[in-house]
Amino acid sequence: MNLLDRNKNSSIILAGILSIIVGLGVARFVFTSLLPPMLDDFLTITFAGVLASINFAGYLSGSIFATFIKDINTKVKYFRIGMIISVLSALVLAFSQNETLWAVSRIIAGFGSAMALVVGSAIVMTKLKMDNKTKAMGIHFSGIGFAIFTTDLISRLVLYFDGTWQEAWLILAVFGFFVSIYSVYILSFDKEIKQNVVKHKFDFSLFNPFMILLIMAYFTEGVGFVVQGTFLPDIINSLKGLEGYGSFTWTLVGLAGIPSCIVWMTLAHKFGSVNIIIVAMLTQIAGILISALTTNIYLNLFSGVLYGGTFVGLVALFMNLGGKIAGKNPVILMGALTTSYGIGQVVAPLYSVKLIELYGNYNSSLYLTAFIVFGGVIFLFISKKFATIEQKSI
Missing domain, CATH: 1.20.1250.20 (MFS general substrate transporter like domains)
Incomplete structure (x- = not known):
């Protein structure tokens, strides 16, 4: 080789x-x-x-x-x-x-x-x-x-x-x-590639109720990704009796993230993307809430596994679904999804530090984040009512 x-x-x-x-x-x-x-x-x-x-x-x-x-x-x-x-x-x-x-x-x-x-x-x-x-x-x-x-x-x-x-x-x-x-x-x-760039007109029909709800749900996942993605080691270290375990929890995040994309994509192929996105987001919510509800060392280490095991897969699931719906005109739709997710990423650390300053711990930030992600799950349940037979099968 x-x-x-x-x-x-x-x-x-x-x-x-x-x-x-x-x-x-x-x-x-x-x-x-x-x-x-x-x-x-x-x-x-x-x-x-x-x-x-x-x-x-x-x-x-x-x-x-x-x-x-x-x-x-x-x-x-x-x-x-x-x-x-x-x-x-x-x-x-x-x-x-x-x-x-x-x-x-x-x-x-x-x-x-x-x-x-x-x-x-x-x-x-x-x-x-x-x-x-x-x-x-x-x-x-x-x-x-x-x-x-x-x-x-x-x-x-x-x-x-x-x-x-x-x-x-x-x-x-x-x-x-x-x-x-x-x-x-x-x-x-090896040499410059000659490409014929195909230009597509802006297709407003892509932004139907199903797609708008999907974009809104992806915003909440941007929020869900960031708080643990920014603060998880310090969250764990701040819990009584868990000082020093933060870095190990973050290692588990990386290990769990390695196979997660393949696992979730395989499940989506079998059970449908929206259904599996809902399961993955509910799993992520459980991981977010653990550190706010308990100082049990094993459960908090497991929260790192749940986080790493969901956020990578969720990005792949949302982008794969959006790409298949967009077909030959992916740029605008992918841009809308990426922007929505990105706004969630930008907003989440700012409200988190405000709540940490106000209450002196991460609990309120974790509760709010879990609530926002649960809002995304609700959006996805509603979106299923607007999905076409073809969209349900993706």
């Missing part, structure tokens, strides 16, 4: 997974892993929430921008920019404690994450040479779980050997640099 052959499916999938590890792991998720030591030394919980919010604002802007990049050669260019940004943004956090620089770094890192995931995934799908790419893309998106697990492991090793959180950021940047070389090499083309 020649993993340096940029046209081999195995090389393409590996490069795709590694690009997610850099774009989402180094540029996004390891911030959560390193949050407890940064809170002890430098950050306030309020500023951490603001940084999370603007990171997602950067990701949102990048995702929307990505939907309008039609030419594959341009996609390759922006993918490379995204990989560079992901590494450089980590270096800023390693060498600076200037709040303005951190804010700029996080919003740029968010844009880089979108280029790595959204644009990188489009390149992977274009390059793969197989008739049915669903299973391969499921493996590709397992990179989100690997991103959490790998970068968390690196940061924990640095801290274990008495390194600082700044040294962790430096080592992660170096790691990201070397890994990105392979991804950038493989996810390129």
Whole structure:
């Protein structure tokens, strides 16, 4: 097996997974892993929430921008920019404690994450040479779980050997640099690809009641993703008797996220996407509520498994459903879904830090988040009344 052959499916999938590890792991998720030591030394919980919010604002802007990049050669260019940004943004956090620089770094890192995931995934799908790419893309998106697990492991090793959180950021940047070389090499083309870009008119009929409810439900999932995705280690550490278990819980999030996409997509194929999205969101709600209701160590560790086991799969489920409904005109619909999810991501950290400041713990934030996600479940139940026979079968 020649993993340096940029046209081999195995090389393409590996490069795709590694690009997610850099774009989402180094540029996004390891911030959560390193949050407890940064809170002890430098950050306030309020500023951490603001940084999370603007990171997602950067990701949102990048995702929307990505939907309008039609030419594959341009996609390759922006993918490379995204990989560079992901590494450089980590270096800023390693060498600076200037709040303005951190804010700029996080919003740029968010844009880089979108280029790595959204644009990188489009390149992977274009390059793969197989008739049915669903299973391969499921493996590709397992990179989100690997991103959490790998970068968390690196940061924990640095801290274990008495390194600082700044040294962790430096080592992660170096790691990201070397890994990105392979991804950038493989996810390129031997020569410039000539494409006939087909332009589609804006189809208002796509935004029927079923689709509007789906978009609203995806907003609530954006909220459900963020609160644990930003604060989970600190949530666990703040519980009586669970000090120090936060980082281990985050490791479980990554491990659970690795197979989740394939599992949920397989279930959706068998039982229908909307039905399985409802099950996944209810499962996520249970995971959100655990830390607010009990300090039992095993249940709280399990909350990490429930979170990692649902959020990756839910992104794949919603986007796959939206893509199939849109057919040959996916850009506007995918943009609407991404925007809705992104707004939820931006809003959630801001209300969370306000409630934490007000009550001195995470409970109210967790309750509100669970309530919002449950609202999404209600939207999905209502949407089934408006779904066509074809939409029910997806």
